[in-house]
Amino acid sequence: xxxxxxxxxxxxxxxxxxxxxxxxxxxxxxxxxxxxxxxxxxxxxxxxxxxxxxxxxxxxxxxxxxxxxxxxxxxxxxxxxxxxxxxxxxxxxxxxxxxxxxxxxxxxxxxxxxxxxxxxxxxxxxxxxxxxxxxxxxxxxxxxxxxxxxxxxxxxxxxxxxxxxxxxxxxxxxxxxxxxxxxxxxxxxxxxxxxxxxxxxxxxxxxxxxxxxxxxxxxxxxxxxxxxxxxxxxxxxxxxxxxxxxxxxxxxxxxxxxxxxxxxxxxxxxxxxxxxxxxxxxxxxxxxxxxxxxxxxxxxxxxxxxxxxxxxxxxxxxxxxxxxxxxxxxxxxxxxxxxxxxxxxxxxxxxxxxxxxxxxxxxxxxxxxxxxxxxxxxxxxxxxxxxxxxxxxxxxxxxxxxxxxxxxxxxxxxxxxxxxxxxxxxxxxxxxxxxxxxxxxxxxxxxxxxxxxxxxxxxxxxxxxxxxxxxxxxxxxxxxxxxxxxxxxxxxx
Ligand SMILES: Nc1ncnc2c1ncn2[C@@H]1O[C@H](COP(=O)(O)OP(=O)(O)OP(=O)(O)O)[C@@H](O)[C@H]1O
Ligand SMILES: O=P(O)(O)OC[C@H]1O[C@H](OP(=O)(O)OP(=O)(O)O)[C@H](O)[C@@H]1O
Ligand SMILES: O=C(O)c1cccnc1
Numbered sequence: 001x002x003x004x005x006x007x008x009x010x011x012x013x014x015x016x017x018x019x020x021x022x023x024x025x026x027x028x029x030x031x032x033x034x035x036x037x038x039x040x041x042x043x044x045x046x047x048x049x050x051x052x053x054x055x056x057x058x059x060x061x062x063x064x065x066x067x068x069x070x071x072x073x074x075x076x077x078x079x080x081x082x083x084x085x086x087x088x089x090x091x092x093x094x095x096x097x098x099x100x101x102x103x104x105x106x107x108x109x110x111x112x113x114x115x116x117x118x119x120x121x122x123x124x125x126x127x128x129x130x131x132x133x134x135x136x137x138x139x140x141x142x143x144x145x146x147x148x149x150x151x152x153x154x155x156x157x158x159x160x161x162x163x164x165x166x167x168x169x170x171x172x173x174x175x176x177x178x179x180x181x182x183x184x185x186x187x188x189x190x191x192x193x194x195x196x197x198x199x200x201x202x203x204x205x206x207x208x209x210x211x212x213x214x215x216x217x218x219x220x221x222x223x224x225x226x227x228x229x230x231x232x233x234x235x236x237x238x239x240x241x242x243x244x245x246x247x248x249x250x251x252x253x254x255x256x257x258x259x260x261x262x263x264x265x266x267x268x269x270x271x272x273x274x275x276x277x278x279x280x281x282x283x284x285x286x287x288x289x290x291x292x293x294x295x296x297x298x299x300x301x302x303x304x305x306x307x308x309x310x311x312x313x314x315x316x317x318x319x320x321x322x323x324x325x326x327x328x329x330x331x332x333x334x335x336x337x338x339x340x341x342x343x344x345x346x347x348x349x350x351x352x353x354x355x356x357x358x359x360x361x362x363x364x365x366x367x368x369x370x371x372x373x374x375x376x377x378x379x380x381x382x383x384x385x386x387x388x389x390x391x392x393x394x395x396x397x398x399x400x401x402x403x404x405x406x407x408x409x410x411x412x413x414x415x416x417x418x419x420x421x422x423x424x425x426x427x428x429x430x431x432x433x434x435x436x437x438x439x440x441x442x443x444x445x446x447x448x449x450x451x452x453x454x455x456x457x458x459x460x461x462x463x464x465x466x467x468x469x470x471x472x473x474x475x476x477x478x479x480x481x482x483x484x485x486x487x488x489x490x491x492x493x
Contacts, residue, residue, distance in 0.1 A: 001201040002058065002059060003059040003062050003063060006179065006201060010066070010069075010070045010072065011066065011137065012066075012067060013073050013076065013077075014063075014136070014137045014140070015134070015136045015137055019132050019135060023093075023097075023129045023132055023133055024088075024090065024093045027092075027096050031128060032128065034345060034346060035126065035127065035128070035345070035346035036127070036128040036342060036346070037123065037124070037131075037342070037343045037344040037369075038123070038124050038131045038340055038341060038343065039122070039340070039341055039343050039366075039371055040120060040121050040122040040123075040124075040138055040139065040338060040339070041119055041120050041121060041338065042143075043117050043118065043363065043364070044117055044337065045116065045150075046333045047150065047332060047459075048459075049154060049459070050452075050455075050457060050458070050465060051114050051449075051452055051456055051462075051465065052115050052150045052336075053112065053113070053114060053149040053150045053152075053445050053449075054109050054110075054111060054142070054146050054149070055111045055112070055142075055145035055149035055184045056142040057110065057142070057425070057435060058435035060122065060138055060141045060142060061108075061426075061431060061433070061435060063134075063137050064134070065102075067100075067134070068100070068102075069097040069098055069100060071098075074094050074098055077089050077097070078094055100130070102426075102429040103130065103428055104124050104125060104126025104127070105125045105126060105426060105427055106122065106123065106124050106425045107423060107424050108122040108123070108423065109373070110423060110436075110444065111441045112149075112187055112441040112445040113448055114382070114445075114449060116385060118367065118403055118467055119385060120371050121146070122138060122142065122422075123370070123371060123372075123422055124138075125370065126429075128345070131342075141180075143335065143336040144177070144181075145180055145183065145184035145187070146184070146338070147184075147330045147333070147334075148180070148184035148185055148327070148328065148330055149187045149445070150188065151188065152166070152184065152186075152188025152189055153188040153189055154188075154459065155188075155303075155304065155305045155321070155323055156188060156189035156190065157305070157449070158305040158306075158308035158309045158312070160312065163320045163321070164320075165191060165192050165193070165208075165298075165320060165321065166181070166182055166190045166195070166323060166328065167193075167322045167323060167324035168181060168185075168194075168195075168324035168325060168327050168329070169194060169195045169198075169324075171324055172329060177328065178195055178198070179195065181328035182198030182204070183438065185327055186202065187441050187442055189445055191205065192205035192206055193205075193207075194206065194322075202438055203437070204438055209268075209298065210238070210239055212239060212272075214239070215243075222255060225251060229255055229258075229259050229266070233264035234264055234265070236259075237267050237268040237269065238252045238255070238269050238270070239270045239272060240252050240271065240283075241270075241271055241274060241279075245279050246283075249269060249282075249283045249286050249287070252269050253286065253287065253290045256290075256292050257290070265294060266292065268295055268298050269296075269297055269298070270297075270300060271283065271298070271299045271300075272299075272301050276301065276311055276318065277311050277315065280299060280311075280316045280317040280318045281317050283317070284317035296319040297318050297319050297320075298318070298319065298321070299316070299318045299321060299322065300321070300323070300324065302325060302326065303322070303326065304326035304327070304332070305459060309459065339366075341357055341366040342366075343355055343371065344368060344369060344370055354389075354476060354477075355368050356368045356480050356484065358481065358484055358488075362403075362404050363404045367387060367403075368389075368476065368477060368480060369390075369473055369476070370391055371387055371388070371389055371390075371422075373420065374394070374470075375419055375421055376412045377417055378415055378416050378417075382451050382453075382465070383412070384410055384412065385465070385466070385468075386467075386468055386470050387467065387468070387470065387473065388473055389472075389473045392472045392476065393472070394470050395470070397471070398411060398412045399411050399471045400412075400466075400468030400470055400471065400474075401468050401469050401470075401471055401474040402466075403467065403468060403469055406474065408468075409468075409471075410466055452465075
């Protein structure tokens with residue numbers, strides 16, 4: 001199910017106010033139809049990591065597909081007033097919005113692809129008024145889902161093949177935060193979610209155990225386990241830490257014995273506090289000695305990739321990981337920081353004028369052009385990504401320049417194979433791409449991460465994957481920066 005179906009309302013007003021005031025400005029100045037190119041990209045991998053997993057495209061496409069101002073939207077806009085009490089939006093502009101249909105070309109990197117800083121995840125080309133209105137919704141969708149998919153991929157990597165369950169809804173950033181996070185976490189590789197609505201909407205597996213309240217609602221802990229087993233003889237995972245974990249495990253074993261007599265097997269126990277390494281090792285020993293080696297140990301309690309890594313190093317005997325807060329809120333970095341920048345404007349003579357946004361820091365200066373990302377691989381491993389501008393092409397030397405240090409260059413040799421990452425998703429307003437189902441996207445994430453050497457995937461000081469600007473693009477960008485700075489100086493003098 002897509003985002004517009006989820007809300008069953010028009011999402012066209014899901015934008016910042018200033019996009020609409022600028023839109024009226026473009027319309028009033030006769031610039032609404034001027035063709036523009038914008039790119040959506042981020043500047044730093046999240047979590048001090050070496051890679052990012054892009055996600056959210058299906059929801060973004062749905063938003064574009066349904067980009068239409070309804071009468072309700074227009075009535076609302078008509079009632080908005082400025083500081084003098086005057087209507088903010090003119091009738092003619094509202095009529096322009098009423099008649100608006102989406103006509104842009106959009107190219108995007110498929111979900112589940114491993115991406116890196118400065119690479120456009122999405123490129124939109126079309127009338128500037130349309131591109132402008134879409135900035136904020138595209139950012140809110142792609143920033144969050146990309147962030148959570150990346151966090152999930154890291155957690156899944158730390159779990160080394162053990163299943164990871166997403167338990168975060170109760171501490172997510174509201175209902176949509178929980179749903180979007182469940183979707184993105186699945187793309188990142190989690191096996192299931194506890195969020196039942198996410199299961200229904202996205203057709204992903206749902207799983208769960210039981211809460212402390214279940215145990216507390218009975219006089220005796222053992223009685224609570226036995227009762228649960230009666231209701232779910234083949235699907236019981238007992239939470240054993242309500243009172244005293246090791247005693248709780250002993251009681252779980254007693255109930256498991258009774259279950260076995262009745263032809264049922266206990267599925268697992270869950271640890272949710274205390275020293276998870278010690279308790280899982282002890283728990284495993286107790287279960288094995290009692291003849292219950294099939295009973296899995298699930299652990300939860302404020303876990304993330306670092307704690308999982310540490311628990312593994314400590315020899316913890318945990319089979320399944322329940323991860324909530326730290327995953328769905330991307331706790332250690334709550335925003336990706338993706339941006340959306342104007343990169344070219346069509347001039348009346350038909351030529352593209354390249355645009356850059358200046359900054360004191362070279363790293364923050366946007367890249368002009370109509371950009372594409374060429375990814376080079378050798379022997380099944382990624383070796384570097386080159387950002388190039390389609391009208392400029394790629395020079396025969398196939399050389400890229402480090403975006404922040406022009407003295408560093410890299411040539412791609414004949415042995416490399418390459419692919420261009422941005423694929424057409426809309427042509428002249430018509431959707432030309434169908435999103436794969438979520439399982440296929442999850443599989444893509446898995447395959448993509450395997451193409452990335454472990455040195456880029458480790459959590460501590462990962463290697464920096466090489467992303468550069470094609471040399472002609474680099475020269476063009478440099479010339480534009482010099483030109484803009486010279487003009488600014490002349491004006492200032
Ligand atoms: N062996 C371990 N090594 C490192 N961290 C651990 C280990 N075992 C548990 N932790 C983590 O330590 C943190 C604190 O756990 P602990 O159970 O002591 O406190 P708590 O969450 O306040 O417990 P409670 O739910 O009983 O109040 C949790 O994030 C938990 O995942
Ligand atoms: O720790 P997280 O990674 O966020 O995982 C989700 C947490 O939510 C539940 O606790 P909560 O205390 O809300 O309810 P409970 O009584 O069922 O344990 C569960 O027991 C986990 O500890
Ligand atoms: O099913 C569980 O064990 C669960 C679900 C949500 C949050 N914490 C635990």
